[in-house]
Amino acid sequence: MSGKTLKESKIEKIKSAIMAYILPAITLFAAIVLWEISVWTLKIPIWLLPAPSLIANKIVSYWSYLSYHLFVTFYETILGFIMAIVIALPLSIAITYSKTLQNTIYPILLLFQSVPKQAIAPIIVLWFGLGITPKIIIAFLVAFFVIIVDTTTGLITAPPELIDIARLLGAKKSQIFLKIRLPHSLPFLFSGLKTSITLSVVGAVIGEFVASDEGAGYVILASAPQLNMDMAFASIILLSVMSMALFALVHVIEKLAIPWAFRAQH
Amino acid sequence: MEIIKLQEVTVIYYSKGSSILAVKDVTQSVNEGEFVSIIGPSGCGKSTLLKIVSGLLSPTKGEVYIKGKKVEGPQRGIGMAFQDPNLLPWRTAIKNVLLPIEILNEDLETYKKKALELFKLVNLNGFEEKYPWELSGGMQQRVSLIRALIHEPDILLLDEPFGALDALTREEMNLELQKIWMAKKKTILFVTHSIQEAVFLSDRVIVMSPRPGTIIHEEKIELKRPRNLKMMSSPEFIDYITSLRSKLGLKGGLE
Numbered sequence: 001m002s003g004k005t006l007k008e009s010k011i012e013k014i015k016s017a018i019m020a021y022i023l024p025a026i027t028l029f030a031a032i033v034l035w036e037i038s039v040w041t042l043k044i045p046i047w048l049l050p051a052p053s054l055i056a057n058k059i060v061s062y063w064s065y066l067s068y069h070l071f072v073t074f075y076e077t078i079l080g081f082i083m084a085i086v087i088a089l090p091l092s093i094a095i096t097y098s099k100t101l102q103n104t105i106y107p108i109l110l111l112f113q114s115v116p117k118q119a120i121a122p123i124i125v126l127w128f129g130l131g132i133t134p135k136i137i138i139a140f141l142v143a144f145f146v147i148i149v150d151t152t153t154g155l156i157t158a159p160p161e162l163i164d165i166a167r168l169l170g171a172k173k174s175q176i177f178l179k180i181r182l183p184h185s186l187p188f189l190f191s192g193l194k195t196s197i198t199l200s201v202v203g204a205v206i207g208e209f210v211a212s213d214e215g216a217g218y219v220i221l222a223s224a225p226q227l228n229m230d231m232a233f234a235s236i237i238l239l240s241v242m243s244m245a246l247f248a249l250v251h252v253i254e255k256l257a258i259p260w261a262f263r264a265q266h
Numbered sequence: 267m268e269i270i271k272l273q274e275v276t277v278i279y280y281s282k283g284s285s286i287l288a289v290k291d292v293t294q295s296v297n298e299g300e301f302v303s304i305i306g307p308s309g310c311g312k313s314t315l316l317k318i319v320s321g322l323l324s325p326t327k328g329e330v331y332i333k334g335k336k337v338e339g340p341q342r343g344i345g346m347a348f349q350d351p352n353l354l355p356w357r358t359a360i361k362n363v364l365l366p367i368e369i370l371n372e373d374l375e376t377y378k379k380k381a382l383e384l385f386k387l388v389n390l391n392g393f394e395e396k397y398p399w400e401l402s403g404g405m406q407q408r409v410s411l412i413r414a415l416i417h418e419p420d421i422l423l424l425d426e427p428f429g430a431l432d433a434l435t436r437e438e439m440n441l442e443l444q445k446i447w448m449a450k451k452k453t454i455l456f457v458t459h460s461i462q463e464a465v466f467l468s469d470r471v472i473v474m475s476p477r478p479g480t481i482i483h484e485e486k487i488e489l490k491r492p493r494n495l496k497m498m499s500s501p502e503f504i505d506y507i508t509s510l511r512s513k514l515g516l517k518g519g520l521e
Contacts, residue, residue, distance in 0.1 A: 159350070159352045161346075161348045161350065161352050162352040162354070164317075164320075164322055164346065165346050165352070165366070165413075165414075166365075166366075166369055167322060167340050168320055168321075168322065168340045168341060168342065168344055168346060169340075169342060169366050169369045169370055169417065170340065170342055170369070170370070171369045175368075175369055179354075179365065179368065179369070180354070183354070183356050184354075258356070260355050260356040260397060261355070261356075263397065263399055
């Protein structure tokens with residue numbers, strides 16, 4: 001490769017980085033500016049749609065109030081999410097190795113995956129009371145089914161011919177698991193984690209909507225009917241940022257843990 | 267000397283109440299160091315025969331012997347490769363090749379030297395530390411072949427290893443495989459859909475019928491070795507192809 005083409009390819013890379021990050025950022029910023037201008041010029045009342053600057057002001061001046069409630073939701077989400085991982089992983093290994101479980105529990109799990117878990121939130125609240133427990137359980141439920149189904153798919157679909165080769169060599173089940181099945185399942189597991197972490201946030205908020213006296217969902221529910229819209233929006237924006245940050249965190253862990261899965265896609 | 271012997275092997279697959287007769291009364295033997303190809307229409311039980319020889323599958327009726335010993339369960343002295351190279355994307359080429367050694371709990375350092383020699387044998391020196399996605403299809407298949415060789419098995423079972431490659435790469439791989447076979451003197455059972463490939467590589471070609479698979483013809487290929495791509499247009503080569511094609515044609519032919 002000559003120096004010139006190398007330089008050209010560098011320019012290409014910078015260009016594609018601009019396309020990937022800077023353009024969407026500019027678009028988002030432009031949308032916010034447009035929102036701000038329209039609210040003022042069209043004289044939209046604050047109880048209908050507050051301007052971004054007012055929401056930002058609310059976040060700053062009510063930071064301790066908002067961050068306290070956001071932390072409650074964060075706590076519910078993370079607890080539910082971790083519970084889902086801790087229970088789903090061993091169970092999905094058990095399903096992989098047990099024909100009986102594959103024929104009994106697994107089809108039921110697949111069936112339950114399509115049940116809208118948020119719809120049963122009122123019942124969960126009825127069963128577990130008003131505290132944070134029902135929220136954790138709803139966050140757990142939405143994450144659990146996604147994680148177990150994705151991970152089991154990953155464990156089961158490990159290349160059968162390679163497993164045959166290993167069996168010819170007299171491989172123990174533990175060797176096949178550690179050297180083939182488990183690493184093969186990791187991209188599936190992370191895909192499940194990325195889907196379910198944001199679902200867990202939604203699950204916790206739905207739980208708060210049903211009945212609560214704290215949490216980001218409670219702030220939205222308490223502010224909106226009083227037409228305290230800048231407060232409701234402030235909470236929504238903080239929730240969104242938290243949800244995105246959690247997703248990004250899982251994504252970064254994935255990139256560090258299984259870099260080969262990203263490069264192998266090309 | 268006879269290394270593989272199949273005696274009246276019949277395989278019936280049972281699934282959900284119905285049964286399929288996949289292979290019927292196959293009796294066959296393969297000599298040590300022999301290169302034998304199996305051709306036949308899709309679903310005729312070619313791959314099933316390889317699984318039977320490997321011990322991964324037990325015949326419903328009949329017996330299999332390797333070096334005079336009855337096969338009962340998976341055989342360590344066998345290397346296998348398939349149409350899909352089945353390389354692990356989280357391992358470099360050399361770590362993929364050394365996977366069998368890890369499973370056998372043998373000394374990795376000793377076999378690393380052997381692996382490097384094998385990389386040289388298939389012209390992949392310099393690619394040891396590459397990941398599978400950095401290699402072309404033909405290169406991946408070469409890695410898969412030397413993974414099958416690393417633990418020095420006596421027998422190689424190859425199930426359409428070049429089926430997914432383009433025509434040019436395929437011819438190149440045929441030359442590579444001939445080189446491996448001549449250097450390592452392994453017994454090779456080779457399943458393929460290509461008559462040309464079978465004639466080019468084999469000492470003997472076995473033709474199977476559509477399901478239930480039985481052996482309907484055998485042809486000794488007496489072209490001198492090493493064979494080169496030019497020989498593919500020689501009259502003898504074409505005679506073999508014509509003869510084998512007509513044998514397949516009797517029962518529906520290849521697809």
